[in-house]
Amino acid sequence: MTQQLDLSDIQGNVIKAYGRYNFQKARYLFLRIDDGEKGRKFIGAITTKVTSALPWGKPGDGSAPPIPQATTNVAFTFNGLQALEIPTASQRGFPEDFIMGMAKRKDILGDDGPSDPANWDKVWKEKVHVWISINGQSIDAVKKRYDWIQEQIEASNGGVVLLTGHRGEKGEDSLPYQDASVLYDATGMPVPKEHFGYTDGIGDPVFEGQTNVAARVLGRGKLMRDGTWLPLATGEFLLGHVDEAMEYPKTAPSPWLLAHNGTFMVYRKLHENVGTFNRFLDEQSQIFDGSKEMLAAKFAGRWRDNGAPVVHAPDDVGKAEWDRRYAAADDAGKKKMLTDFTYNEDIHGAKCPFSAHLRRINPRGSLEFGVSNAYDTPGALVNRRRILRRGLPYGEVKDPARDDGNHGIIFMALNADIQRQFEFVQQQWINYANDFKEGNDKEVLLGNHDANNPGKVVLAAEPGSGKPPHFVSNIPRLVETRGGDYFFIPSITALKLIAGGIVDPT
Amino acid sequence: MATKSGNATALTVLSPIKNGILNQVSFADITRERCLRLPIHEKSPLSKVPNTYLARLFILDDVYYESLPANDKVFNFSDITSLFSDSARKKALPRKDHLKSKYLVFSSSFYGDLDEYLRGMWDNWSYVDHEGNQRDVRHIWEYCVAFDRVTDSAGFIHYIKRCQLDASLFFNGSTDDSLQDQLKALYLKQEFTRFAVEHQGKGAAEIQQAFKAFIERAQPENLASPTWPPGKSTP
Numbered sequence: 001m002t003q004q005l006d007l008s009d010i011q012g013n014v015i016k017a018y019g020r021y022n023f024q025k026a027r028y029l030f031l032r033i034d035d036g037e038k039g040r041k042f043i044g045a046i047t048t049k050v051t052s053a054l055p056w057g058k059p060g061d062g063s064a065p066p067i068p069q070a071t072t073n074v075a076f077t078f079n080g081l082q083a084l085e086i087p088t089a090s091q092r093g094f095p096e097d098f099i100m101g102m103a104k105r106k107d108i109l110g111d112d113g114p115s116d117p118a119n120w121d122k123v124w125k126e127k128v129h130v131w132i133s134i135n136g137q138s139i140d141a142v143k144k145r146y147d148w149i150q151e152q153i154e155a156s157n158g159g160v161v162l163l164t165g166h167r168g169e170k171g172e173d174s175l176p177y178q179d180a181s182v183l184y185d186a187t188g189m190p191v192p193k194e195h196f197g198y199t200d201g202i203g204d205p206v207f208e209g210q211t212n213v214a215a216r217v218l219g220r221g222k223l224m225r226d227g228t229w230l231p232l233a234t235g236e237f238l239l240g241h242v243d244e245a246m247e248y249p250k251t252a253p254s255p256w257l258l259a260h261n262g263t264f265m266v267y268r269k270l271h272e273n274v275g276t277f278n279r280f281l282d283e284q285s286q287i288f289d290g291s292k293e294m295l296a297a298k299f300a301g302r303w304r305d306n307g308a309p310v311v312h313a314p315d316d317v318g319k320a321e322w323d324r325r326y327a328a329a330d331d332a333g334k335k336k337m338l339t340d341f342t343y344n345e346d347i348h349g350a351k352c353p354f355s356a357h358l359r360r361i362n363p364r365g366s367l368e369f370g371v372s373n374a375y376d377t378p379g380a381l382v383n384r385r386r387i388l389r390r391g392l393p394y395g396e397v398k399d400p401a402r403d404d405g406n407h408g409i410i411f412m413a414l415n416a417d418i419q420r421q422f423e424f425v426q427q428q429w430i431n432y433a434n435d436f437k438e439g440n441d442k443e444v445l446l447g448n449h450d451a452n453n454p455g456k457v458v459l460a461a462e463p464g465s466g467k468p469p470h471f472v473s474n475i476p477r478l479v480e481t482r483g484g485d486y487f488f489i490p491s492i493t494a495l496k497l498i499a500g501g502i503v504d505p506t
Numbered sequence: 507m508a509t510k511s512g513n514a515t516a517l518t519v520l521s522p523i524k525n526g527i528l529n530q531v532s533f534a535d536i537t538r539e540r541c542l543r544l545p546i547h548e549k550s551p552l553s554k555v556p557n558t559y560l561a562r563l564f565i566l567d568d569v570y571y572e573s574l575p576a577n578d579k580v581f582n583f584s585d586i587t588s589l590f591s592d593s594a595r596k597k598a599l600p601r602k603d604h605l606k607s608k609y610l611v612f613s614s615s616f617y618g619d620l621d622e623y624l625r626g627m628w629d630n631w632s633y634v635d636h637e638g639n640q641r642d643v644r645h646i647w648e649y650c651v652a653f654d655r656v657t658d659s660a661g662f663i664h665y666i667k668r669c670q671l672d673a674s675l676f677f678n679g680s681t682d683d684s685l686q687d688q689l690k691a692l693y694l695k696q697e698f699t700r701f702a703v704e705h706q707g708k709g710a711a712e713i714q715q716a717f718k719a720f721i722e723r724a725q726p727e728n729l730a731s732p733t734w735p736p737g738k739s740t741p
Binding site for chain 2: 287
């Protein structure tokens with residue numbers, strides 16, 4: 001029988017991207033634990049409100065919980081687990097990347113220059129132990145849950161401190177929380193966009209044990225030799241399960257119950273240099289054979305307006321055709337058009353450039369470069385580098401010509417192995433391109449482009465077309481890291497063990 | 507085992523280091539520190555040795571070898587050793603073996619002929635160490651057995667060949683063209699990329715003019731200059 005996940009044991013944010021369930025607002029809190037016993041009691045109180053991954057029922061459906069107004073989830077840094085006094089033998093089981101934390105991994109992540117930890121929000125100079133997220137269907141629901149959490153902090157009697165030091169909208173630098181929100185169009189309708197105008201969060205990985213897999217797996221699972229898609233192994237995203245190598249994770253804390261159904265989360269506050277992006281796109285489109293929107297699409301691998309994949313809508317004419325087909329498709333057909341594609345017909349990168357965001361973060365079997373049966377399956381080099389993406393935009397762009405201010409994306413990547421998955425993608429595929437045969441060209445949008453040694457990318461031309469390739473050069477740093485850390489998201493069982501002080505590795 | 511692949515040669519050298527101590531530090535540890543403190547990139551002495559693709563130096567402390575129990579046709583003797591006395595059992599256990607001395611290992615993948623390459627090492631290996639002293643190749647091999655008898659390039663070639671091991675550790679990231687050819691190609695690739703980016707979209711006549719100037723400046727036929735300096739790692 002197929003894998004059944006214990007959805008009541010897994011934290012909800014691991015399985016659900018809350019934004020898809022009309023949770024438009026989020027607030028992220030970071031806390032320090034000053035007293036182990038009081039801290040554990042606090043975690044016990046929070047655990048009573050932690051949202052599980054159980055599916056939500058429709059109103060009146062008694063068998064499933066109704067959709068709540070607000071959700072709550074909890075995760076810990078390594079220092080946080082130490083502050084909560086889990087046994088030393090359990091601490092030793094955690095992997096090196098998680099123990100070191102994000103700031104110390106800056107050389108791997110390319111967090112240099114403006115992204116250097118020295119330039120992060122002040123809160124990251126504090127001892128961050130606990131992450132608590134609130135996602136709400138309204139800002140009022142978020143505030144209500146926030147007030148409740150503050151009551152629990154007060155009740156901890158000095159055992160737990162809410163850390164301040166987040167940059168805010170009005171130039172503040174000492175806010176006690178990070179707010180995030182979907183963006184809205186001119187009519188006030190929520191839109192799945194980020195501040196550069198791209199449609200975001202379309203193709204998250206699908207893995208075994210998730211519900212309704214058959215309908216969602218196209219383009220989002222693992223590509224098989226016969227062209228079909230299968231869900232990825234659960235162990236790529238949840239500890240205590242077998243991964244794509246048919247193995248349990250080589251480094252996981254003991255006891256089994258502490259790790260089982262938990263995972264690791266990378267939290268990054270990514271500032272978007274909107275003014276620079278708009279200027280750069282304007283300048284570059286002057287010398288580009290195609291529309292400005294087409295060039296923007298080549299950067300991302302998707303068109304900004306509706307997320308049309310560039311590989312199927314490679315130019316302005318192709319986009320118009322794609323749009324006609326999209327308009328005529330039913331809901332299931334629309335979803336398929338957005339996610340079900342490979343780069344098999346584009347091994348030269350003439351449609352979707354090798355340096356486009358989408359192709360870099362999920363090459364979908366294209367690393368075979370058209371060599372038949374180069375690997376066991378077309379996705380063999382990709383399937384162990386996938387990440388679940390969570391998060392929302394934050395802040396507001398008040399002047400699209402300016403970079404300063406407080407606007408970007410709260411990016412959260414969930415994976416079973418930070419080094420193998422998130423860090424590999426960031427180091428080898430975002431900031432380097434040897435695997436794509438593109439030398440050291442960085443990914444256009446997220447690459448840590450260096451002002452002193454500005455990078456370029458190549459938009460290849462179709463071989464035999466007689467057209468020259470297009471070079472996008474002098475790429476500025478478009479996205480800067482403003483903070484973040486590595487967190488462990490325990491299962492709800494493990495939360496209770498930690499809160500109860502009964503983690504027992506023997 | 508072949509030590510040549512096309513025009514590329516793989517050289518593996520194991521030079522025994524004298525067993526002994528100077529000022530309370532073993533010769534092996536003195537040699538190790540000299541290796542570890544070699545300057546890198548453009549300042550590496552190996553960047554001055556012509557035609558070096560990739561080379562490395564390290565100290566081989568020991569090779570622990572434990573022979574496997576004999577495999578008899580009918581049964582393994584070791585399977586029944588528990589029936590015998592402890593001393594008999596221990597005698598039947600696999601033998602272990604160690605090296606008699608520590609070795610300085612030099613492994614290099616290079617273009618061309620071995621004698622010429624070694625002469626290049628003797629003549630060109632130079633660097634300023636961390637204390638500001640000018641050093642040549644003798645500084646690294648100083649405490650190797652019998653190296654004190656090496657006084658000239660012929661002696662050095664003879665010595666290294668005596669220490670040569672028949673092993674083929676080729677550097678996969680290189681063609682078998684001369685280093686000058688490869689460095690010039692690297693330089694031209696980068697310069698031409700820059701040229702293409704800078705002249706994108708310009709008229710054919712203008713590009714042709716600019717290309718002539720580019721060829722004049724980049725001198726594709728002149729391998730010596732302008733080129734990418736050996737050992738340099740970043741622009």
